[in-house]
Amino acid sequence: MELYLQLFISFFKIGLFGFGGGYAIISLIQHEILSNEWITQSELTDIIAISQMTPGPIGINSATYVGYAATGSVWGAAVATFAVILPSFIIMITVCRFLVILEGNKYLEFALQGLRPTVIGLIGAAALLLMNSQNFIDYKSVILFIAALILSVKFKAHPILLIIGAGIAGFLLY
Amino acid sequence: MKKYWQMFSVFFRIGAFTLGGGYSMIPLIQKEVVEKKRWLSEKDFIDTLAVAQSAPGVMAVNTAIFVGYKLKGLKGSIVTTLGCALPSFIIILLVAMVFTDIKDNEIVNRVFKGIRPVVVALIVTPLWNMSKAAGINWKTVIIPVGVALIIWLTGASPVIFIVLAITGGILFGLIRTRKKKNI
Numbered sequence: 001m002e003l004y005l006q007l008f009i010s011f012f013k014i015g016l017f018g019f020g021g022g023y024a025i026i027s028l029i030q031h032e033i034l035s036n037e038w039i040t041q042s043e044l045t046d047i048i049a050i051s052q053m054t055p056g057p058i059g060i061n062s063a064t065y066v067g068y069a070a071t072g073s074v075w076g077a078a079v080a081t082f083a084v085i086l087p088s089f090i091i092m093i094t095v096c097r098f099l100v101i102l103e104g105n106k107y108l109e110f111a112l113q114g115l116r117p118t119v120i121g122l123i124g125a126a127a128l129l130l131m132n133s134q135n136f137i138d139y140k141s142v143i144l145f146i147a148a149l150i151l152s153v154k155f156k157a158h159p160i161l162l163i164i165g166a167g168i169a170g171f172l173l174y
Numbered sequence: 175m176k177k178y179w180q181m182f183s184v185f186f187r188i189g190a191f192t193l194g195g196g197y198s199m200i201p202l203i204q205k206e207v208v209e210k211k212r213w214l215s216e217k218d219f220i221d222t223l224a225v226a227q228s229a230p231g232v233m234a235v236n237t238a239i240f241v242g243y244k245l246k247g248l249k250g251s252i253v254t255t256l257g258c259a260l261p262s263f264i265i266i267l268l269v270a271m272v273f274t275d276i277k278d279n280e281i282v283n284r285v286f287k288g289i290r291p292v293v294v295a296l297i298v299t300p301l302w303n304m305s306k307a308a309g310i311n312w313k314t315v316i317i318p319v320g321v322a323l324i325i326w327l328t329g330a331s332p333v334i335f336i337v338l339a340i341t342g343g344i345l346f347g348l349i350r351t352r353k354k355k356n357i
Contacts, residue, residue: 068266074267081263085259170289
């Protein structure tokens with residue numbers, strides 16, 4: 001029961017403070033799963049890869065996966081997924097009711113100006129934390145990383161194609 | 175009742191057919207909600223996106239809640255949220271059930287050894303464009319770099335930085351507008 005409560009609190013926090021989209025949310029998820037040891041960093045990396053190849057947002061996908069992995073039960077997945085959505089629900093319904101106040105609101109604009117550079121930092125932190133010995137096991141990992149970065153930044157290669165290519169490369173190289 | 179079912183099925187389709195989530199969902203949401211069903215005007219849709227992006231949480235879910243609420247109030251937003259989240263929930267649950275069993279399989283292991291560093295590259299990819307869009311210069315670059323390094327090195331909670339960013343952004347904005355008035 002305590003585990004379910006902990007899952008609920010963690011994913012509620014992730015939903016509440018998850019500004020800036022999927023990759024920024026990863027940083028929050030990392031912090032929660034590392035302090036609770038629900039899954040390993042490399043499992044989190046695998047979920048991100050799976051998230052890219054399956055429908056739906058990373059926030060929902062990781063909540064469902066971690067909830068299931070932590071409890072071994074469908075209910076764990078349901079609790080974590082519900083918890084990550086609940087803050088959105090409360091906030092969006094409040095915004096809908098009081099939309100007039102929000103439009104052109106200078107405080108919101110100021111807050112967003114502060115959030116933008118911070119969110120970039122969060123994504124950077126997520127990337128740095130994933131550059132660990134679980135994900136980078138040898139020089140081949142480094143080559144794959146650099147090749148993917150070039151293909152993705154310079155040639156705008158599609159993420160799904162890169163993941164499939166990487167999977168094939170992994171199968172052949174290891 | 176028929177309307178609820180329509181709302182559910184439209185958002186179920188949006189949840190089920192957009193690989194990768196996030197921004198890749200916008201074109202489909204626009205096609206279904208604005209062009210086909212005419213539930214929102216083009217202008218309302220752009221406003222909705224602006225709110226859904228600035229609010230915390232998953233953007234597609236935020237959009238679903240907003241559209242559902244506009245059409246049928248609280249009940250409507252529950253229906254659209256369920257529709258939007260259910261496909262990922264079902265698919266990932268199946269994946270989780272299978273994956274927790276096969277992750278020690280030798281072939282799966284080899285495949286994911288190749289995939290993991292590439293995922294890190296995918297996360298690094300948007301940083302450059304996002305920095306340009308956020309107007310980061312040699313002075314403000316200290317914010318993202320500092321945040322990233324502190325979280326990385328100390329394991330500090332990202333929540334602290336989000337709260338700091340919001341309060342800092344508001345304070346800085348107020349000081350700047352006050353200065354302008356004085357001039």
